[in-house]
Amino acid sequence: MKNKNGFRPYIDANKVVPEFTFTSVILGIVLAVVFGAANAYLGLRVGMTVSASIPVAVISMGILRVILKKDSILENNMVQTIGSAGESLAAGSIFTMPALYMWAEEGKCDTPSFYIISAIAICGGVLGVFLMVPLRTALIVEEHGVLPYPEGTACGEVLLAGEKGGKKSKVVFAGFGISAVYKFVTDGLKLFPSEVDFGVRGLLGKGNVYRTNAGLDVLPALAGVGYICGPKIASYLFSGGVMSWFVLIPAIIFFGGTNISNVMDAAGNAMAFNGLDPWQVWSNYIKYIGAGAVAAGGIISLFKTFPTMIRTFQHAMGGFGKNNSQGERTERDLPMYIVIGGTLLLALLMWALPGIEVNFLGALLIVIFGFFFATVSARMVGIVGSSNNPVSGMAIATLIVTTLLLKMTNTTGTHGMIAAISIGSIICIVASMAGDTSQDLKTGYIVGATPIKQQVGELIGAVASALTIGGVMMLLNKAWGFGEKEVSAPQATLMKSVVEGVMNENLPWMLIILGVVIAIVVEILQIPVLAFAIGVYLPIHLSAPIMAGGLIKMYVEKKKYASNEERKNAIDSGTLYSAGMIAGEGMIGIMLALFAVAGLDKVINLSGIYGANFQTYGNFVGLVAFVLLIVSIAFSCRKN
Structure with a gap:
């Protein structure tokens, strides 16, 4: 049976198969805890996390289909729904909450307890799931074929390939295997860097007046995302990058x-602008411009989709109080x-629970x-997919507005900063979830799951991983201390600086406004x-x-064929x-995170073969390896 937009899911709406089972729930909770802990460590160490949806789906297929001899695709999907919640909640938590530990180390507040961290994480995780419910029809159903959702689509293809087997399965697992080996060689063995970087300077004559860097992360998942998104979306993303790196930074x-910048060198001295490298300019200036552009772009996009959201909300309210067992299963x-x-x-709990430091205004701000x-x-x-979701940009915008409003209500000083981080943490988790x-x-x-069962699964995964994240943070802080080399918590350090900057009135507002203006100009140009x-x-x-992946998609689409x-x-x-490439990199990324926790990352590191010239x-x-990887995508599209 086709849905209202003509799409036919793999499992028909009239067909009922095992989905929300005891096995799928327990396995999903275990994977949510494992992936949440691994991503918490990875994010606190390097400032980024890896999407867990596809790795969890692959593990689920291995356990359910191979070991337990179960063959329900919806049961597999339920495991990945619950299991992937751990990674998302970890990402939202570690980008903000370590700031509380840093202030405690500075003597400004008490060290956060397990209860406080878990309570904040649960509130954000559950609220994130609730707020997505009325948006499902507008974004997932009505914009099917418009918004590609690369990782969701890739995960669906992986599950379908495992279900159908045959030629399609071979294509997926070919991409998976090549990507897994590639990822292990570059980020595990470190035989070549996963990010190539070339200086671009002195191109216009003497004096080296034009300075920036060009480069790319030579990773399979990003190329795969580009192919799934297609050339149009990839070109918009790339255009924004060109604006930052080839216009704004130089x-x-x-x-x-x-002139003296606000960047300090190792000795604590302020550096001149012409002494900064492009990465220092990006982290200290461009990120604020980008945060302003993302916030403005979000507001503009929200207004443009508001009519659809209102219709969806009205439709949802039309069923207020009705028996939810009515209607098609997939709706x-x-x-x-x-x-x-x-x-x-949740708003009342955030206001009433001690330790969260959220007053009535804060609870209202969190919901809005x-x-x-x-x-x-x-x-x-x-x-762009979950792995590239600029959650930190949204967190920066939230922290700026929240801290300003708290200042206006005379909630200042350390108490105000803690309240701002608490509110920002919940919002960051909401966005990530x-x-x-x-x-x-x-x-x-895509596979024909029951939305209400998935939403309940998300809630279960959020609560399970929230109870884990408090223990992980306490353990890592006790072992090394946030801000130290082992767990530098770069995103949380930035959030701490933003809150202090607003509270102490030294935030670079001009950069944020510049980002807003850029977004408005781009919208006027109908980009x-x-x-x-x-x-x-x-x-x-x-x-x-x-962009490279998008160009391959364009080549494949424009190539001449004998038939449609x-x-x-x-x-x-x-x-x-x-889809297989995204899955392969995700699986090895999690494995390498576990290696890092166990201290095995240094044992397998072979970068020393280059000496000082790595x-x-x-x-x-x-570059050569990435070109071969891109060629392999084109090769996979050859005539079968």
Whole structure:
């Protein structure tokens, strides 16, 4: 049976198969805890996490189909729905909450307890799922074929390939195997760097006045995302990166000249602008411009989709209080009385529970900002995927506005900063969880899952991983201390600086306003503003490989074929292969995170074979390897 937009899921709406079972729930909880802990460590160490949806789906297939001899695709999907919640909640938590530990180390507050961290994480995780419920029809159903949701689509293809077997399965696992080996060689054995970087300076004559860097992360998942997204979306992202790295960074360095910047060297001395490298300019200036652009792009996108959201909300409210067992299985969501009542109850709990430091205004801000950023995040991951979702940009915007409002109500000083971080943490988790939930609902939409069961699964995964994250943070802080080399917590350090900057009135407002103006100009030019804004915020090293994947998709689409069926088969083969690449890198990324926790990462590190020239020689090796990887995508689309 086809859905209202003509799409036919793999499992028909009239067919009932095992889905929300004891086995799927227990296995999903275990994977949520494991992946949440691993990603918490990875994010605190290097400032980024890896999407867990596809790795969890692959593990689920291995356990359920091979070991337990179960063959329900919806049961597999339920495991990945619950299991992937751990990674998303960990990402939202570690980007903000370590700031509380840093202030405690400075003697400004008490060290957060397990109860406080877990309570904040539970509130954010559950609220993120609730706020995504009324958005499902608008973003997942009505925009099917418009928003690609690369990881959700890839996860669906992996599950379908495992179900169907045969040629499609071989294509997926070919991409998986090649990507897994590639990822292990570059980030495990470190035979070449996963990020190649080349200086671009002195191109216009003497004096080296034009200074920036060009490069890309030579990783299979980004190329796969680019292929699934296609050339149009990839080009918008890349255009934003070009704006940042080839216009804004050189301009800041050139016009700053010998003037003193706000960047300190190792000795604690302020550096001149012409002494900064492009990465220092990006982390201290461009990220604020990008945050302003992302916030403005989110607001513009929200207004443009507001009519659809209102219709969806009215449709959902039409079922308020009705028996949710009515209607087609694939169209059932959590009842609105649970969503609205649960949201209000969470707001009251955040206000009433001691230790969270959220007053009535803060609880109100969380619900308002939560709905806004849940919408923005769900749409953004539909464009670039969860791994590239600029949650930190949304967190920066939230912290700025929240801290300003707290100051206006005389909630200042350390108490105000703690309240701002608490509110920002919940919003950050909301945005991250909404993004993950939307990807999972897209996968469920493809395979024919029951939305209400997936939403309950997300809630279970959120609570399980929230209870884990408090223990993980306490353990890591006790072992090393946040801000130290082992767990530098770069994103949380940035959030701490933002809150202190607003509270102490030294935040670079001009940069944020510049980002807002750029977003407005881009919208006037009728360029999709959110995709462009994400490109401005993220390093060009992420958007460049996505662009490469998009170009391969364009080549495959424009190539001449004997028939439309042959053309469709070629494009679909590339999608399956790209899905496998995303899965392979995700699996090895988690494995390497576990290696790092166990201290095995240094044992397998072979970068010493280059001596002191690892980056120099590795750049060229990495480029060659990435070109071969891109060629392999095109090869996977050959005539079968």
